[in-house]
Amino acid sequence: MPALRVFPDEQSGAVYAAAVMDRVMQARRSPVFGLATGSTQIPLYRQLVRMHRQGLSFATVTTINLDEYVGLSTQSPGSFSAYMERNFFRHVDIPPGARHLPQGDAPDLAAECLRYDALLSTHRLDLQLLGIGINGHIGFNEPSTSLSLKTHVVALQDETILRNSSDFPDGSNVPRQAITVGLQSIFAARTILLLAFGRDKAEAVAESVCGQVRTSCPASLLQLHPRVTYVLDAAAAGRLPDAGRLLALEEAAW
Numbered sequence: 001m002p003a004l005r006v007f008p009d010e011q012s013g014a015v016y017a018a019a020v021m022d023r024v025m026q027a028r029r030s031p032v033f034g035l036a037t038g039s040t041q042i043p044l045y046r047q048l049v050r051m052h053r054q055g056l057s058f059a060t061v062t063t064i065n066l067d068e069y070v071g072l073s074t075q076s077p078g079s080f081s082a083y084m085e086r087n088f089f090r091h092v093d094i095p096p097g098a099r100h101l102p103q104g105d106a107p108d109l110a111a112e113c114l115r116y117d118a119l120l121s122t123h124r125l126d127l128q129l130l131g132i133g134i135n136g137h138i139g140f141n142e143p144s145t146s147l148s149l150k151t152h153v154v155a156l157q158d159e160t161i162l163r164n165s166s167d168f169p170d171g172s173n174v175p176r177q178a179i180t181v182g183l184q185s186i187f188a189a190r191t192i193l194l195l196a197f198g199r200d201k202a203e204a205v206a207e208s209v210c211g212q213v214r215t216s217c218p219a220s221l222l223q224l225h226p227r228v229t230y231v232l233d234a235a236a237a238g239r240l241p242d243a244g245r246l247l248a249l250e251e252a253a254w
């Protein structure tokens with residue numbers, strides 16, 4: 001069963017997650033972080049940038065992102081690469097050569113997936129950050145009858161495309177495919193932090209924590225990993241049987 005931390009709001013959840021990352025950075029000479037994108041992670045990146053301005057250096061950190069849209073270049077404003085640049089990379093001191101994302105516009109996607117797996121095989125993730133889709137996806141490992149272990153190209157499901165469409169307000173086509181790391185590299189991480197905020201995540205959170213382990217809810221597989229912590233706000237925890245008690249515990253500790 002994953003550890004659960006329930007905070008009154010997303011800001012205090014983000015402060016907690018950033019403190020966990022800080023601890024990893026203090027403990028490791030060359031920390032490796034698996035990073036995620038999406039609206040959930042924005043308060044966390046803001047908090048990390050704040051900590052950087054107060055003196056925290058990321059100079060020895062390597063980052064490996066989970067996913068990227070197929071067909072988008074790093075310059076495309078809707079790409080995860082541009083998101084990372086806007087929200088995190090341009091504000092901190094991670095060396096450019098130590099920031100990795102899949103290349104969405106690679107001419108040979110199969111070769112790009114192999115390249116990414118080779119990179120992951122030489123960089124053990126100290127901490128993997130995850131968000132969760134309302135359909136239970138992690139990375140872009142969408143619900144299915146079977147799940148891929150390796151980095152692969154995935155056809156995004158309609159509900160994922162619909163949610164992602166807010167990142168493409170100019171009417172440009174929302175990508176229908178992505179490159180995502182597979183479950184093997186997520187599972188190889190020493191520690192996993194899954195962040196979920198807001199009521200629309202409550203069902204997926206409850207299903208993945210308390211439901212059966214099954215490929216139709218990829219996040220439920222996290223029940224099999226020994227060191228997973230869910231960082232939730234009260235709304236995202238709303239369908240967990242113990243939500244009220246967990247929130248009271250957290251408030252008492254702060």
Ligand code: F6R
Pocket residue numbers: 035036037038039040041066067130131132133137138139140
């Ligand atoms: C993004 C990713 C996705 C998101 C998930 C939640 O890199 O891997 O799994 O974490 O779709 O997205 P938000 O946070 O926008 O609700």
